[in-house]
Amino acid sequence: MKFSRNWLADYVPGLAVDGAELGRQITMRTAECEGVEEHAPQLKDVCVARVESVEPIPGSPNVKAVVETGRYGRKTLVCGAPNCRAGLLTAYWPLGIKKIAGVDSEGMLCAGDELGINRDHNLIVELSDVAVGDPLPGLVPDAVIDIDNKSLTHRPDLWGHFGMAREVAATFGLPLQDPTDLSLLPSGEPQVKVEIEDFTLCPRFSAVVFENVKVAPSPLWFQYRLQAVGLNPINNIVDITNYVMAELPQPMHAFDADKVPGQTLVARAANAGERLEALNGETYDLDPAMIVVGGLEGPLAIAGIIGGDPSAIGDSTTRIIFEAANWNPALVRKTTVKLKLRTDASMRFEKSLDPENTLRGLARAIALMKLVCPEATLVGGVADVRGPVTAPAPIKITMPWMAKKLGRTIGQNEVVSILEALGFGVNTASREWEVTVPSWRATKDISMDADLVEEVGRMIGYASITPTAPRMDVVPPKINRERAFHNGLRRRLTNVGFTEVHNYSFVADAEARKFGFDAADHLRVLNPIAEDQALLRISLLPKIWKNIDDNRKHFDQFRLFEIGREIHKRPEGLPDEVPHLAVVVYAKDDGVAGLNQLKRAALDLVPEVTFQPTTSVRVFEHPARTAQVMANETLIGRLFEFHPDFVEVGRAAVLELNLRTLEALANARKTSYTAVNKFPSSSFDLAVVVGARASAGDVAQHLPGAQFIEDYRLPDGRRSLLYRLTISRPDRTLTGDEVTAERTRLIEHLRAQGFELRA
Amino acid sequence: MEQLFAALEGGLERLNSAPNPEALEAVRVELIGRKGLIAELSKGMGKLSPEERVATGKKLNEAKQTLEAAYEARHAAFKSAALAARLETEWLDLTVPPSGLAPGAMHPITQIQTEIEELFVSMGFAVLDGPEVETEWHNFDALNIPPTHPARDMQDTFWVEGGHLLRTHTSPVQVRGMQTFKPPFRMIAPGRVFRNEEVDASHEHTFSQLEGMMVDRDVSIANLTYFMKTLLAKIFGREDVTVRLRPGYFPFVEPGFELDIQCMVCEGSGCPVCKHSGWVELLPCGLVHPQVLRMGGLDPAEWGGFAFGLGLTRLVMMRYAIDDIRWINSGDLRFLNQFGGPRA
């Protein structure tokens, strides 16, 4: 929303600060200013000039004109406007000398767009009743303050200059001047019939009729004001509706009264099948969830959004109906979404405008007509229909409570003057004050005591509140074990050379298919950014694979990991979000080193870990290099190398662990200590001969506590697995016979299990 | 005896001229070993008269001391020569880089999150998690954002099957916190959030936030600013972070604020980073809206609180002057490996 500094100053006499300072103060007290721009600064140099003579320039569409500028003397310049003629009073801008069409042109004559008045570029402005050399009447440089619309979401009153002026007046301690004069509203029988079908759709509808209207461009000063805040001037009647919208803010609509059958306007729900050709040239299909201003013969306007073309103001219009209504904000909003049509009016109505403003809007329109369409005459009284009104109950506050919320002391008078400057009524008769909320803040913005803390706080300035530590109990917080566990894993992994990545939660259908996952197992995003981001991951691996594929272009070897959530559908309620860990070792030239490093990493993270061969292999896993990762008989994950179809160059080994299972295990784990044995221990080696594809894990489970020494390939292709056993007793030294007996026992046990032992 | 004494005479010369440690040792054994010449002579003293015994004993003792001293000197010379030779051969080029694995890097988001978690835990805040797929009620309704509320426009929401959504902020964890803890309590909730936004250099659909909340009987704006200043001092490692608190609208707080910090690039004089305002928006915060307290099962007449939301992704971007937000979730080790150095 753009605000003109000069426009604001109209309502705040004595306002002395420039636009930049105004923007800063508004940011600190009211709403976020996104920038301040000068509007038409050239106007301080521009003056009225009279064209003295005009002569054509051979071979050029331009003319050479001699102008009398008064302030700058007589000038010769080149002008391209077709209306440049001798005797014309227009605007001169001294710009230095520039050669145009072979002529030294001393400055320029200005069109409307060059002065920030409107968007006319073709014709230079035509002035009357002005003196040569004077500044252009009513046109002075302005500053435009751009306020972030988001910060006005809750403030319907700030969608117009008068509302913002109230804030400015309160901020600077200046008086606020209300432009509205309700005594201008005519009494008598209205010349337009107004009906409201349902007050929830339309809480209030007011209208008035003018005759002898002459549709014409507005005066330049009026156009200039609208243009400064980004509203394009159209004609005097439409400009008035826009002016009142940008001022009070009360969006209005003007109907050509001769095109409104029966002089009747009905606020009602649209009927199924109704259509309307709107002012923007588009035709809209309406439905009963939309509100319209209907006539006797169908809809005339889409309520709160846009008028219809058939009843629009045109050059031949002589009678008009000004409508100022209040519409259900939620319905206006829904309709704009459905029609994909947001307008300056709808943006305001969806914020819950003040129903008191309809009459104020008409009063302003009547006053403005006198200025920009003085020929017009009011006929009849004001038509005004409204639903039942219940004034909101006053809000009760006490001063100690206010001070407690702010965290500083504050004087009673200060609170009263702040609230009154913002339009609140304050009754301080008892200890519990009664604060009455003004109508423009009562639609939804302010309803409770906490809202008043904000009003007072922002006006005293939050900088005046000294940061203070609260008095609070000293209680150690509950530890988030899951997070502590994950952070521990992160530390261990980074310490041994793995770098943490964060990946997106979204995967494509094609990605899921490629990994052999069923798309239907995934939770689907209904409005994805792109079709390839429509599923929520049920595995970290597709993106981990992408990490590998991306990084191998830059590195011959690397290690990375991710801790992230798998998202699994459940028949009801929210999905199950299961934390997982994926660890990767990639190397361009590598036999089994990656898998070995990951076994090491797994052992570091989970001391109980064992690896169990599996024949059930997923499509992306190397069928001969995949194992289940177990801990205490519980499956906790998988260790595998990516299938060569997935990683064609180099090898990528992956350790994938379910952290929920793992955390339960970790929480149950206790570090225990046994006294260091004072008696010497004895060691002996056992070599177990196994087949080429046997599992060492099968041997190890029969030799608890044994240390694995080597895996040696025998000439016949079988393997010899060498283990070292160390035994001792806590109370004495073992005898040689005892050691031999233990060795024999183990050998016999292994043989009984079908293992062959090497001599 | 005389002969032996003669041999003793030449012994000093032999010790001093031994060519190597082995030869030296042989001479030592021969002369002053347990069965060497001196020992032999001592044995022969029994035959002498008492007077001769005293004179010879003295002579032998002197000879032994002389020889032993000569041996020790020669021995030490050999030892230090050998050490010098060894040291000389053991020269190493210590500028060769080490082999073995360098530590990896934690993700910069993890790092900053951990720092802030530690700070708040030290001030008695619990760390809470919430689901990334949330109910509409927790994400909007319970936070005082009813379906018709224009604030829903502010957040472009990803909707998923089953009527749920990807949380658009970490604020729903406020509600979960109120349902989990008995007041008074203090909590933070870091996590990933999602907005339906096209990705470019400064916009992401997936980013990280950190929510904070304190609920107690008397919580004031002054208390909120105290914690925010403490937080910023920690984040930026300096006490003198210049901040300003200004009104900001968020449906779940009342009053609501935007906390800006003075731009650290231009020190407030205006630059492209701060869009020439001198300030950078960092922390939306406020006193918890009574309606939100009610939704969390607390009586606003009895309890109050503050809440804030910190953009961790933005903070990381600011701390390291990262030019493109897409690096954060890129998984690109050329980027991530830069954050592996030890930190104070």
Ligand SMILES: [Zn+2]
């Ligand atoms: Zn800056």
